[in-house]
Amino acid sequence: MNKRKLLAGPYMVWAAGFIILPLLIVLYYGLTNADGGFSFANFIAITDPMHLKALGESLLIAFGSTVISLVVAYPLAYILSKMQGGKSGIIIMMFILPMWINFMLRVLALQMILSNNGLLNALLGFLHLPLQHIMYSKTAILIGMTYDYLPFMILPIYNAMCKIDRDLLDAAADLGAGRLQSFRRIIIPLSLPGVISGIIMVFIPSISEFAIADILGGSKILLIGNVIEQEFSLSSNWNLGSGLSIVLMIFIFISMAIMNRTETDEEGTSV
Amino acid sequence: MSKKPSLLEKCYVGLIFFLLYAPILILIVCSFNASKSRVVWGGFTFDWYIALFQNEEVLSAIRTSLMLTFSAALIATLLGTFACIGMSVFKKNSRQTMMTITNIPMLNADIVTGIAIMLLFVRFWNLGFMSMLVAHVTLGVPYVILNVMPKLNQTSRITYEAAMDLGASPVYAFWKVVLPDIMPGIFSGFLLAFTISLDDFVITYFTKGAGMNTISTMIYQQARRGINPEMYALSTILFLLILVVLWIVNRSTASRPQEQSN
Numbered sequence: 001m002n003k004r005k006l007l008a009g010p011y012m013v014w015a016a017g018f019i020i021l022p023l024l025i026v027l028y029y030g031l032t033n034a035d036g037g038f039s040f041a042n043f044i045a046i047t048d049p050m051h052l053k054a055l056g057e058s059l060l061i062a063f064g065s066t067v068i069s070l071v072v073a074y075p076l077a078y079i080l081s082k083m084q085g086g087k088s089g090i091i092i093m094m095f096i097l098p099m100w101i102n103f104m105l106r107v108l109a110l111q112m113i114l115s116n117n118g119l120l121n122a123l124l125g126f127l128h129l130p131l132q133h134i135m136y137s138k139t140a141i142l143i144g145m146t147y148d149y150l151p152f153m154i155l156p157i158y159n160a161m162c163k164i165d166r167d168l169l170d171a172a173a174d175l176g177a178g179r180l181q182s183f184r185r186i187i188i189p190l191s192l193p194g195v196i197s198g199i200i201m202v203f204i205p206s207i208s209e210f211a212i213a214d215i216l217g218g219s220k221i222l223l224i225g226n227v228i229e230q231e232f233s234l235s236s237n238w239n240l241g242s243g244l245s246i247v248l249m250i251f252i253f254i255s256m257a258i259m260n261r262t263e264t265d266e267e268g269t270s271v
Numbered sequence: 272m273s274k275k276p277s278l279l280e281k282c283y284v285g286l287i288f289f290l291l292y293a294p295i296l297i298l299i300v301c302s303f304n305a306s307k308s309r310v311v312w313g314g315f316t317f318d319w320y321i322a323l324f325q326n327e328e329v330l331s332a333i334r335t336s337l338m339l340t341f342s343a344a345l346i347a348t349l350l351g352t353f354a355c356i357g358m359s360v361f362k363k364n365s366r367q368t369m370m371t372i373t374n375i376p377m378l379n380a381d382i383v384t385g386i387a388i389m390l391l392f393v394r395f396w397n398l399g400f401m402s403m404l405v406a407h408v409t410l411g412v413p414y415v416i417l418n419v420m421p422k423l424n425q426t427s428r429i430t431y432e433a434a435m436d437l438g439a440s441p442v443y444a445f446w447k448v449v450l451p452d453i454m455p456g457i458f459s460g461f462l463l464a465f466t467i468s469l470d471d472f473v474i475t476y477f478t479k480g481a482g483m484n485t486i487s488t489m490i491y492q493q494a495r496r497g498i499n500p501e502m503y504a505l506s507t508i509l510f511l512l513i514l515v516v517l518w519i520v521n522r523s524t525a526s527r528p529q530e531q532s533n
């Protein structure tokens with residue numbers, strides 16, 4: 001049995017070297033200044049108005065895309081979970097498929113449609129409607145993120161809904177519950193774990209996103225991801241970039257802790 | 272939930288379906304458009320495809336992507352599977368700690384993971400194919416472990432011990448009894464590691480060496496420069512490739528219904 005433990009050895013070395021150590025290096029850079037002296041300045045830099053604005057915009061857009069995804073995906077997952085029979089597998093597959101299509105490719109497709117002389121405006125012009133200048137705005141970034149991450153909201157909610165025992169709904173109907181009541185008292189609480197993992201899967205990547213903002217937002221709108229990226233690629237201020245990365249990481253872990261708390265709380269009350 | 276979807280509900284599903292696929296469809300149509308404009312149809316052409324395969328930059332990005340993704344998924348699968356087998360006999364506390372560490376690359380923002388590995392390599396080695404490979408393996412292993420671990424927990428100890436009672440060595444018993452049970456988990460873990468590596472942009476962007484590109488980082492560069500129909504052609508090929516791969520995977524899992532779990 002002891003020999004069997006050794007099989008985990010290579011991975012433990014890997015995890016120490018390429019998961020823990022790199023994070024420690026980020027922490028080291030974040031806590032030192034350019035001369036190598038200890039300093040908190042890189043953390044405090046988040047209060048710089050430009051950085052605060054970027055963080056605020058990131059939170060706002062991430063929140064927006066999460067809410068829109070949820071509002072769109074929840075009814076969709078509910079309807080899909082009602083479908084049965086031969087074709088349902090293919091239909092679900094089709095909704096999951098965009099997840100497997102290269103992320104950059106989907107951004108490219110949106111760029112083509114939204115740009116000022118793109119397809120959307122051609123269509124609006126054809127219908128004699130006012131042209132929209134969506135490209136290089138916050139709306140474009142919001143559309144991009146929602147489009148890219150929507151499947152990540154659909155899948156967990158759909159999975160949670162499929163797990164709901166149909167006998168529960170029948171029992172509720174037998175006991176006199178209306179459709180609305182059984183939806184509110186059974187489907188919503190039991191699909192909540194799926195909703196929460198959906199929210200995490202959309203919110204976390206969208207808060208740190210920089211490529212979508214770069215392509216669809218031009219360089220006009222800076223998100224916190226763009227600020228961090230530029231500290232590394234343009235200004236080579238690794239200390240500041242590391243400090244801001246750690247702040248971003250803290251934000252992510254706080255929001256995840258909050259989500260996990262609501263999950264366990266809800267489980268507690270539903271039992 | 273036993274009711275069939277109503278017409279209104281079907282329309283809703285159709286609408287979302289349309290919104291999800293319209294951009295990709297337009298991309299495919301434009302890849303055959305002779306006119307460089309996105310709104311004027313200039314006739315059907317294969318020119319962009321021909322240009323694509325004569326573009327050395329594109330070809331080298333495809334080669335890098337394939338080599339990187341295959342080796343990263345393979346290493347991640349081996350590393351993750353052995354880790355699961357080893358960790359399954361760990362004490363509960365140390366197993367918990369390892370699983371927490373394993374979750375870090377999955378839950379952390381990609382940008383932080385990318386920067387962290389970049390800093391490690393810049394400080395102690397240099398950026399290049401190796402740093403990309405390490406980053407992609409690190410990203411893939413958690414998904415392998417997540418797929419193999421539950422399978423390993425489901426296998427019964429009794430058959431494994433029975434095999435050893437009957438004279439099989441632990442390795443032989445493992446090979447004959449446990450491995451066939453966890454094989455579907457290993458397979459789906461490999462596929463996930465593969466697709467995540469192929470799809471990754473952020474981590475590659477930070478860990479790639481100068482002048483190197485994967486398909487994702489190349490599309491990004493081209494998209495920043497402006498519109499390039501060659502990229503639409505590449506996108507169409509990638510999209511069809513994914514359709515074919517998923518179709519094969521779907522068929523292979525459908526023909527083995529007892530192993531179908533993911």
